[in-house]
Amino acid sequence: MNKKEVLEIRKQFTPANCAITRICGCCVDHEKNKRMESREAFLSLPEEEAFKYFDIFKKTLSGPIGKNLLNVEFPLDSEMIGGTHEFLMKLRDSKLGDDILLEEFYDKVIESYIYDENYYIILIHAMYDIPGKASDGIEMFDASDNVYEYLLCSICPVSLSKPGLEYDAEDNRIQDRTRDWVVDKPDKGFIFPAFTDRNTDIHGALYYTKKPEDMQEALIDHVLGAKMPMSARTQNEIFKMLIEDTLGEDADYVTVRNIHETLNELIEEHKEEPEPLALDKTDVKKIFEKSGVPSEKMEDFEQTFEETAGEKASLLAANITETRKFNIETPDVVIKVNPERMDLVETRMIDGRQCLVIAVDDHIEVNSVNVRTIGIKK
Template identity: 60%
Template sequence: MNKKEVLEIRKQFSPENCAITRICGCYVDGDKEKRLEFKEAFLSLPEEETFKYYDIFKRTLSGTLGKNLINMGFPLEQELKGGTQDFLMQLKNSKLTDDMLVSEFYDKVIEYYDFGEHYLILLIHAAYDVPGRSSDGSEMFDASDSVYDYILCSICPVTLSKAGLCYNALKNSIEDRVRDWIVADPANGFLYPAFNDRSTDLHNILYYSKKPEELKDYFIEMVLGCSEIMSAGNQKESFQHILTNTLGDDCDYTVVKTIHENLNEMIEEAKEEPEPLSLDKQDVKRLLNKSGVTEEQMESFDKDYDENIGAGTSLLASNITNLRKFNIKTPDIVVQVNPERTDLVDVQVIDGRRCLVIPIDDQVEINGISVNPR
């Protein structure tokens, strides 16, 4: 799914566009025991509750594609009878009215979702009447092409509110506040099936993780049955490892700076594209060559890439560089540079020592205090 498709589904979580037919939930304590199960026709809920649920569902489809929102495909064996995709299909097709299937889903989550605290499993079914599109791209609501039938799962931590004092309006007094269990924003979740090319894609799923470095790999493998994926942090570390191995002793400031600049330029050129920029092995090889890495230095590149990332695995450009930050670090000093002005920093030999050289103008501050550079 791309940004536009995610946004199109997010827009359904409002009173005007609501296509949710049913909501189910299971409250789980820190000992993995079910405390509460419920199921309702969504539109029968009080209005003030539905707005709070809308917020949760929107947040389950929020964040950056490739970091918080990850497109994943099912291995072929999981689409056979008894596989995870087959189970999710049954769950979707039941429209969450089969209590046995819903309870089995809760049991799977409880068994394989490693959290250790209280949490709420929310599951909704919705049927979105996908409007057609005219030649100019505008929606034609009276010309529906298809119905996108889906389920959305949100797993929300439940935390105890802080102790404190409060004002009791009835008694007109200050007293100890009653501590409540509060449902927080979702930590993980998924949308099935995916909404690719504005239509149902039964072979793919969109996974959500609030923290990109805590993807819950075991949950993904055992409940969703999807192949192992690399987190944003792992992609960056693997890319850095490959650079270090490829360049060896020739890994100098100029080459690394040039790679950073070229990557950011590629991201800038692709920013209007619906899909985030991804780089396969050949793309990364071209990037390094363009940045001054020689063919001789690239001798071990293919092997390093296959071992650390995978021959058929691509990296998201936004995961392996930082558009907002360019740091130069020594054991005692950290220099933060505007990523658009890396040209201001140079490496020179002065009095026999290699030095970072940064030209300064009349505006210099130290700990917020303006000083005279002259």
């Protein structure tokens, strides 16, 4: 799924567009015991309650593709009879009306989800009547040919509200506030099947993680049975290794800076594209060459890439560079540079020592205090 397809589904989580037929829930305590289960028609919920659920579902479909939202594919064995994919299809086709399937789903989540406190498993079934589109992109709601039937799961931490004081209007006094259990924004979730090319894609799903560094592989494997995608952190580490292995001891500030400048330029050029910019072995090689990596260093690049990332691997540009910051670090000094002004920093030999030189044409602040720039003494 790309960002346009995700946005199209997110738009359904409003009272006017709601396509949700049923909502089920299971509260789990810190000892993995089911404390409460519910199942009801979504449209029967009070309006204020429905709005809060809409917020949770939207959050489950938020964040950058490839970082918080990851497209996952099902291997062939999971689509065999008795596989996880078949179970999810049965669960979807039951429209959440089968208690045995629901209990099995909750058990799968509880067994594999790692969380030490209470949490709330929310599962919805929805049927989106996909409107057709004219050649100019305008939706034609009376020209729908397909229905996208899907499940969306949100796993939300449940925590006690903070202690404090409250005003009791009835008794006109300040008193100790009653602490209650609050459902927080989702930590993990998924939508199945995927919504690809504005249609149902039963061979894929979209997985959500609040923290990209906390993927919870067991949850993906046991509940979805899908191939584990490469996390944003892993992609970033692989790219660092590619730079270090390619340049070796000849890695210098200018070349590394050029690589990140080239990446940022590519991201800017593709920012309006619905698909995230993915870079394969050939793309990364071109970036290195354009950034001034010496030709002799590129002789074994393809082999290095295959050994480090994999022959057919691709890295998302947004995961391997920072577009909002550029940091230069030594053991004792950290310099933060505006990525658009990397040119202000250069390396230079001064008195036989390798130094970073920063051009200062305006003012300088030291601990938020403006200080005069140092003029050249005559």
